[in-house]
């Protein structure tokens with residue numbers, strides 16, 4: 001049976017080092033949500049990825065994501081896919097030591113439903 005990780009909104013994944021990669025659609029959605037132009041969004045909230053082949057969300061001086069406000073995400077309804085996908089669609093060895101998501105053993109159908117709900121992705125099998 002698959003294990004679904006239920007996010008507890010601890011915000012650790014919004015604070016640890018790394019980069020949230022963005023595509024054009026995500027930039028357009030977040031700019032629209034913030035009611036600013038894409039150009040302004042890029043200027044204010046993004047930086048070059050480490051490999052300089054695209055954009056990532058900017059960080060605050062303390063390393064937190066620029067959109068972390070207290071314990072909330074300021075772009076929650078339109079947050080990037082990378083954020084939605086963690087930890088069920090991608091994670092890394094030992095992530096459970098920091099991420100507080102609760103592992104739940106669920107049936108295949110329930111797993112599909114929960115992952116689709118969390119990630120906004122539909123009709124894809126586990127790990128695809």
Ligand code: SF4
Pocket residue numbers: 013014020057065066067068069072073074075076079080083
């Ligand atoms: S965009 Fe939101 S969910 Fe993603 S890292 Fe930033 S604060 Fe966290």
Ligand code: SF4
Pocket residue numbers: 006007008009010011012013014086087098099100101
């Ligand atoms: S995915 Fe994990 S680290 Fe991120 S907010 Fe949820 S419980 Fe915390």
